[in-house]
Amino acid sequence: MLTRDPSSTGGVKKGPFLAPDVAVVGAGPIGLAIAWRCAARGLRVVVHDPDPGSGASHVAAGMLAPVAEAYFGEQELTRLLTESAARWPAFAEELAEASGADLGYRTEGTLLVGLTADDLAEARRLWAYQQGLGLPVTPSRPSELRDREPALAPRVRGGAVAATDHQVDPRRLVPALRAAATAAGVTLLPTLVERLSDVDAGVTVVAAGCGAAALTGMPVRPVKGQVLRLRAPGAGAPCFRHVIRGYADGEHVYLVPRDSGEVVVGATVEERTDPTVTAGAVLRLLRAAVDLVPELAEYDLVETLAGMRPGTPDNAPILGPLPGRADVLAATGHHRHGIVLTPLTADLIADLIVTGTPDPLLAPFAPDRFAAEEDSHGRDR
Ligand code: GLY
Numbered sequence: 001m002l003t004r005d006p007s008s009t010g011g012v013k014k015g016p017f018l019a020p021d022v023a024v025v026g027a028g029p030i031g032l033a034i035a036w037r038c039a040a041r042g043l044r045v046v047v048h049d050p051d052p053g054s055g056a057s058h059v060a061a062g063m064l065a066p067v068a069e070a071y072f073g074e075q076e077l078t079r080l081l082t083e084s085a086a087r088w089p090a091f092a093e094e095l096a097e098a099s100g101a102d103l104g105y106r107t108e109g110t111l112l113v114g115l116t117a118d119d120l121a122e123a124r125r126l127w128a129y130q131q132g133l134g135l136p137v138t139p140s141r142p143s144e145l146r147d148r149e150p151a152l153a154p155r156v157r158g159g160a161v162a163a164t165d166h167q168v169d170p171r172r173l174v175p176a177l178r179a180a181a182t183a184a185g186v187t188l189l190p191t192l193v194e195r196l197s198d199v200d201a202g203v204t205v206v207a208a209g210c211g212a213a214a215l216t217g218m219p220v221r222p223v224k225g226q227v228l229r230l231r232a233p234g235a236g237a238p239c240f241r242h243v244i245r246g247y248a249d250g251e252h253v254y255l256v257p258r259d260s261g262e263v264v265v266g267a268t269v270e271e272r273t274d275p276t277v278t279a280g281a282v283l284r285l286l287r288a289a290v291d292l293v294p295e296l297a298e299y300d301l302v303e304t305l306a307g308m309r310p311g312t313p314d315n316a317p318i319l320g321p322l323p324g325r326a327d328v329l330a331a332t333g334h335h336r337h338g339i340v341l342t343p344l345t346a347d348l349i350a351d352l353i354v355t356g357t358p359d360p361l362l363a364p365f366a367p368d369r370f371a372a373e374e375d376s377h378g379r380d381r
Pocket of ligand 1: 266267309335336
């Protein structure tokens with residue numbers, strides 16, 4: 001895949017820097033992990049981002065949820081999520097060691113719950129589909145759920161356990177990846193890359209989230225998500241340990257507890273691009289959260305935020321060379337799954353750069369599946 005002698009010199013055009021083998025555009029988890037993995041394979045790597053970690057990962061809850069987020073009609077994506085989630089334990093251990101940081105990686109698992117009979121009926125359809133794929137979803141009676149989490153509302157009608165759906169704190173992950181990448185020799189530059197023609201490197205990797213659309217012409221669109229952060233009173237830990245994902249009077253909500261006392265409550269999914277936090281969304285999220293875990297009404301509301309997920313027409317990421325550009329790789333469009341897909345994306349893209357041979361796992365996610373849309377965009381590269 002490297003198209004020139006890696007020992008040659010050059011630079012980001014018009015700049016004083018030595019040419020890298022790999023330039024990564026975007027210092028979110030995906031871009032930083034790719035940079036770290038490439039540096040570990042002996043490549044010289046530069047990452048361009050004026051504001052690292054300020055995109056979707058700053059808002060994300062950090063659920064590693066290949067089971068709970070296995071949705072109807074997304075089997076290939078589910079396979080990718082499952083494979084990446086399986087790499088998380090080793091990835092987390094290696095990253096914690098390389099960075100000296102605590103990632104907030106937790107393995108208590110996830111409770112899936114339905115508040116009302118209607119909620120449970122809706123949830124059970126999805127759980128049956130997930131079980132049909134062989135995913136570990138174990139139905140549980142309300143009493144069993146409350147044995148695990150006594151803070152659950154007595155009204156909860158039933159649920160299931162997804163024991164292998166874990167979590168990590170994205171706001172700890174990004175600094176850890178920066179530290180590990182830097183220690184491995186990666187150079188982080190605050191450059192705002194507005195055109196791919198401004199970057200000079202053996203291979204350019206576009207890991208710019210929603211910004212990838214303007215850079216590559218790929219059909220990546222912002223999908224708004226509003227998220228709240230609560231804090232347990234008195235600097236204590238939250239009153240529950242599992243991630244809780246619930247259906248509550250028709251609302252879908254997730255509750256992610258952190259050791260710090262924080263609880264992340266998410267999220268809306270809106271086909272909008274404005275960064276406004278709306279009263280209605282806060283009301284719905286809080287009502288659903290308190291319906292499932294009443295004690296949350298006593299918590300401080302410490303943050304309300306809207307972020308943009310990088311969505312694609314089929315909800316799956318875009319991974320691999322742009323059509324007709326073997327030297328430009330996309331690693332974007334991770335939509336709801338950027339954190340769980342970080343280890344696998346990094347490994348597959350780094351291996352592709354080194355070997356020139358795409359892993360078969362990449363095939364369904366190649367950029368050329370959107371060739372028609374891309375042609376109609378006709379962006380400058
Ligand atoms: N994966 C959770 C979300 O996108 O809200």
